[in-house]
Amino acid sequence: MKYSWQISSAIQAGEVDRSRELVTRSLREGLAPGEILDKALMPGMEAVGEKFGGGEMFLPEVMLSASAFQAGLEALRPWLKADDASFRGKIVLGTVAGDIHDLGKNLVAAMFTANGFEVIDLGVNVPAERFVAAVEEHRPDLLGLSALLTTTMSRMPEVIRLLQKRGLHGDPCRVIIGGAPVNEEFAASIGADLYAENAIEAVRMVRRLLLRRKRGEAVAKVGAG
Amino acid sequence: MLKWGPADIAINSDEVLRYLGYKPGKRISSRVERMLEREIEAAYRLIVPRGYFCTVDAPALPSIRLFQDAEKVAFGVATIGSRLERKVNALFQQGEAARGVLLDAVGSVAAEAVTDLVNREVNRYASGLGFKTTRRFSPGYGPWHVDGQHLVFQYLGKAAGRIGITLTSSNLMIPLKSVSFAVKMGRGKMEEINLGRCASCSMAERCPFRHDRRLCTKAAFSDSSGRNAAVRR
Numbered sequence: 210m211k212y213s214w215q216i217s218s219a220i221q222a223g224e225v226d227r228s229r230e231l232v233t234r235s236l237r238e239g240l241a242p243g244e245i246l247d248k249a250l251m252p253g254m255e256a257v258g259e260k261f262g263g264g265e266m267f268l269p270e271v272m273l274s275a276s277a278f279q280a281g282l283e284a285l286r287p288w289l290k291a292d293d294a295s296f297r298g299k300i301v302l303g304t305v306a307g308d309i310h311d312l313g314k315n316l317v318a319a320m321f322t323a324n325g326f327e328v329i330d331l332g333v334n335v336p337a338e339r340f341v342a343a344v345e346e347h348r349p350d351l352l353g354l355s356a357l358l359t360t361t362m363s364r365m366p367e368v369i370r371l372l373q374k375r376g377l378h379g380d381p382c383r384v385i386i387g388g389a390p391v392n393e394e395f396a397a398s399i400g401a402d403l404y405a406e407n408a409i410e411a412v413r414m415v416r417r418l419l420l421r422r423k424r425g426e427a428v429a430k431v432g433a434g
Numbered sequence: 435m436l437k438w439g440p441a442d443i444a445i446n447s448d449e450v451l452r453y454l455g456y457k458p459g460k461r462i463s464s465r466v467e468r469m470l471e472r473e474i475e476a477a478y479r480l481i482v483p484r485g486y487f488c489t490v491d492a493p494a495l496p497s498i499r500l501f502q503d504a505e506k507v508a509f510g511v512a513t514i515g516s517r518l519e520r521k522v523n524a525l526f527q528q529g530e531a532a533r534g535v536l537l538d539a540v541g542s543v544a545a546e547a548v549t550d551l552v553n554r555e556v557n558r559y560a561s562g563l564g565f566k567t568t569r570r571f572s573p574g575y576g577p578w579h580v581d582g583q584h585l586v587f588q589y590l591g592k593a594a595g596r597i598g599i600t601l602t603s604s605n606l607m608i609p610l611k612s613v614s615f616a617v618k619m620g621r622g623k624m625e626e627i628n629l630g631r632c633a634s635c636s637m638a639e640r641c642p643f644r645h646d647r648r649l650c651t652k653a654a655f656s657d658s659s660g661r662n663a664a665v666r667r
């Protein structure tokens with residue numbers, strides 16, 4: 210696709226204006242919005258994820274890239290059909306009760322927003338009850354919990370328990386957790402569905418989950434038909 | 435109360451980059467470099483460095499193995515206040531996440547730098563009494579559970595509040611950019627506490643700060659780094 214390489218490299222370089230301009234130009238030249246998304250914007254951000262994973266890019270650059278992606282996506286959004294945004298999802302996010310560390314959670318929110326997700330950020334020091342109420346209200350695909358210390362991380366299980374008690378845990382709402390003291394083992398032990406070490410990994414995992422789910426649903430429909 | 439002006443705090447940009455995961459010696463883009471310079475400058479207008487320490491006779495402490503070979507123990511706290519944190523938040527709200535990450539890391543380095551200054555005062559006080567000191571160690575790091583915050587704050591008493599630090603029931607200090615620590619004082623040989631370094635840390639396997647084999651906090655740096663040795667002189 211024309212421009213795909215340029216758009217992708219503008220994103221990788223974190224060039225916000227250039228990304229927006231190139232997307233606008235591609236649209237003007239009649240390229241399909243879905244194609245621009247799938248063949249230019251997404252590969253750009255995927256490359257960023259890989260470079261971050263490989264230690265070639267770091268958080269400040271990743272955040273600049275996220276802004277560039279978002280600028281491109283905003284230019285595209287009015288032209289996208291519901292079906293084009295295959296990765297789109299909704300996530301409710303917050304830092305658990307007793308904790309006011311918001312940097313990690315903010316980065317996760319920024320990454321999801323930049324990738325086209327709808328993010329409902331509940332802020333910090335969020336009691337279990339409020340998490341669950343937000344899930345009930347917004348019916349998200351994911352609930353994300355963050356914590357800075359081992360003491361505050363111990364407030365995560367009560368959120369999951371309450372979610373389960375209200376019958377809200379499980380598809381569509383899965384729980385993803387993170388934060389410096391959190392690890393995979395802990396996540397498994399409290400019944401969280403996903404654990405991500407960082408914001409980039411989080412988006413990747415969730416996107417994979419949603420794609421799988423979408424495919425699963427499609428299959429189910431075919432089967433039912 | 436120990437008070438300093440922002441200019442007394444040395445914010446080392448390499449240190450900030452290390453916090454952000456950059457490998458030492460590796461060149462960063464001039465764009466990020468410029469952004470970082472700007473945030474360091476901004477930080478000097480936002481930080482309010484404060485600290486405090488007190489000392490306790492070791493035998494008076496509840497029998498904690500950590501302190502058994504000390505004669506006295508100094509408990510200290512340091513903070514840069516909450517203005518920088520609020521600015522970081524505002525940057526995120528404005529969609530300036532890259533600047534937010536940079537300023538936050540600058541704040542962490544500044545908080546550690548203030549802690550260095552408090553540590554230096556502790557060491558000066560100790561040597562006045564003819565005591566040697568260990569490197570500082572903090573609740574939540576290595577073998578000391580974060581619950582140790584209760585003990586530290588019990589001895590700091592109202593003084594912590596006077597420099598603007600409060601401890602929540604979940605052992606979190608507000609402002610976030612605060613550090614608490616202990617230093618053992620004595621004439622005999624004392625065991626260093628955070629010797630296990632990364633090995634004793636819950637994050638050992640996946641810590642993003644580990645690749646250069648240095649620690650995320652200066653509290654646990656070994657003497658061979660030369661840093662604390664300089665402080666002690």
Ligand code: B12
Pocket residue numbers: 310312313314316317352353354355356357358359360385386387388389390404405406407408409411542545546572573574575576579580605606607608609610611612613614615635636637641642643650651
């Ligand atoms: C910088 C730092 C500090 C700084 C700044 C702290 C701050 N909150 O601003 C200073 C020096 C002030 C500090 C102080 C302390 N610290 Co400290 N600190 C760190 C350090 C090195 C990095 C934390 C950080 O800001 N990282 C940058 C951000 C971007 O990362 P993040 O918040 O982890 O978020 C990322 C991921 O975790 C993930 N994520 C986060 N949330 C979520 C949510 C979801 C849903 C998902 C999917 C992912 C996700 O994605 C984010 C972005 O990629 C960590 C060690 C480490 N390697 O992480 C220790 C660490 C957090 N600190 C620790 C401790 C113990 C302390 C102190 C208690 C020490 C003391 N006694 O003074 C104090 C507490 C401060 C307080 N206010 O109470 C321990 C906590 C462990 C424990 N026992 O509870 C850690 C883990 C170090 C360790 N190895 O033991 N600290």
